[in-house]
Amino acid sequence: MQERLRDNRKTEEIRAKVRETHLKVSDFIYPLFIEEGENIKKEIASMPGIFRYSLDRINEELDEVMELGIKSVILFGIPLHKDAEGTESWNPDGIIQKAITQIKKDYPALQVIADVCFCEYTDHGHCGVLCNHDVDNDLTLNNLRKQVLAQAKAGVDMVAPSGMMDFAVREIRDELDKNGFEHIPIMGYSVKYCSSYYGPFRDAADSAPSFGDRRTYQMDFANRNEAIKEAQADVDEGAAILMVKPALSYLDIIRDLKNNFDLPIAAYNVSGEYSMIKAAGKNGWIDEQKVMMETLLSIKRAGADIIITYFAKEASKILNN
Numbered sequence: 001m002q003e004r005l006r007d008n009r010k011t012e013e014i015r016a017k018v019r020e021t022h023l024k025v026s027d028f029i030y031p032l033f034i035e036e037g038e039n040i041k042k043e044i045a046s047m048p049g050i051f052r053y054s055l056d057r058i059n060e061e062l063d064e065v066m067e068l069g070i071k072s073v074i075l076f077g078i079p080l081h082k083d084a085e086g087t088e089s090w091n092p093d094g095i096i097q098k099a100i101t102q103i104k105k106d107y108p109a110l111q112v113i114a115d116v117c118f119c120e121y122t123d124h125g126h127c128g129v130l131c132n133h134d135v136d137n138d139l140t141l142n143n144l145r146k147q148v149l150a151q152a153k154a155g156v157d158m159v160a161p162s163g164m165m166d167f168a169v170r171e172i173r174d175e176l177d178k179n180g181f182e183h184i185p186i187m188g189y190s191v192k193y194c195s196s197y198y199g200p201f202r203d204a205a206d207s208a209p210s211f212g213d214r215r216t217y218q219m220d221f222a223n224r225n226e227a228i229k230e231a232q233a234d235v236d237e238g239a240a241i242l243m244v245k246p247a248l249s250y251l252d253i254i255r256d257l258k259n260n261f262d263l264p265i266a267a268y269n270v271s272g273e274y275s276m277i278k279a280a281g282k283n284g285w286i287d288e289q290k291v292m293m294e295t296l297l298s299i300k301r302a303g304a305d306i307i308i309t310y311f312a313k314e315a316s317k318i319l320n321n
């Protein structure tokens with residue numbers, strides 16, 4: 001007999017019992033932009049509520065993160081000096097290395113994840129070493145080893161290579177293992193599309209390419225089978241977590257990975273996805289808080305176990321209530 005489906009929607013008590021998906025504060029990873037310098041707290045114009053901090057002020061943000069019960073942050077560094085290879089990214093006194101050490105000292109319970117890439121550190125804004133106006137894969141792998149080793153020595157808890165270089169996870173795993181950092185896991189930006197939704201981030205991190213685009217390394221957003229191949233490669237190379245990025249135009253890909261792999265799946269709810277909701281909210285065109293929660297839940301329902309999101313603090317406030 002056909003059941004009366006509305007019976008289970010009658011009251012909030014019933015709805016809560018039959019609800020299939022739940023968001024938790026512990027699902028979130030909160031991104032932080034850390035700029036070299038002093039006394040900096042600068043709001044990013046296209047990302048209201050998100051700031052760049054210098055290290056001497058980052059605790060203002062982290063105290064709040066801890067109070068809300070957020071367990072993980074992912075760090076992006078903005079160095080003072082950029083060059084062709086992004087050498088600041090592996091300087092032991094570079095901004096991210098200093099940030100890792102300071103944050104782990106002041107907040108030992110916080111999981112500190114480092115993004116591993118070069119676009120914030122190169123003067124051309126591409127994600128690796130240039131050769132004939134394109135990023136050279138294998139030259140970049142050598143520098144990736146240097147960058148993660150510097151982060152590991154600074155005390156990072158997890159590393160997340162975001163440059164879409166082939167064999168990045170294999171090389172990083174090898175470098176960590178042979179230096180006694182077997183315990184540091186890798187979250188692969190396994191399926192990262194060449195997306196215009198990254199626009200506001202590139203303002204935030206000063207990482208826009210000075211020429212061309214990232215189509216020779218990031219994925220073509222028309223491709224779905226290729227996502228499985230990219231994820232499989234990261235599994236074979238030793239990733240602990242697989243990520244899909246961006247999230248919202250790629251909910252099908254999140255579900256594909258969830259159905260095909262046993263590893264935890266992360267989704268990056270990227271800057272442009274944040275800014276669109278903020279802009280519409282500011283205009284009074286949508287109920288910003290409700291759309292935010294519906295959006296985050298949809299990412300979880302699609303199959304993500306972990307959500308990297310600029311909404312982490314705001315959503316946590318609601319979940320804690």
Ligand code: PBG
Nearest residue numbers: 117162163197198201270271272
């Ligand atoms: C750097 C990097 C980017 C993002 C995370 N790491 C930008 C890019 O690939 O250009 C995007 C994050 C966001 O838009 O929120 N490789």
Ligand code: ZN
Nearest residue numbers: 117118119127
């Ligand atoms: Zn990059």
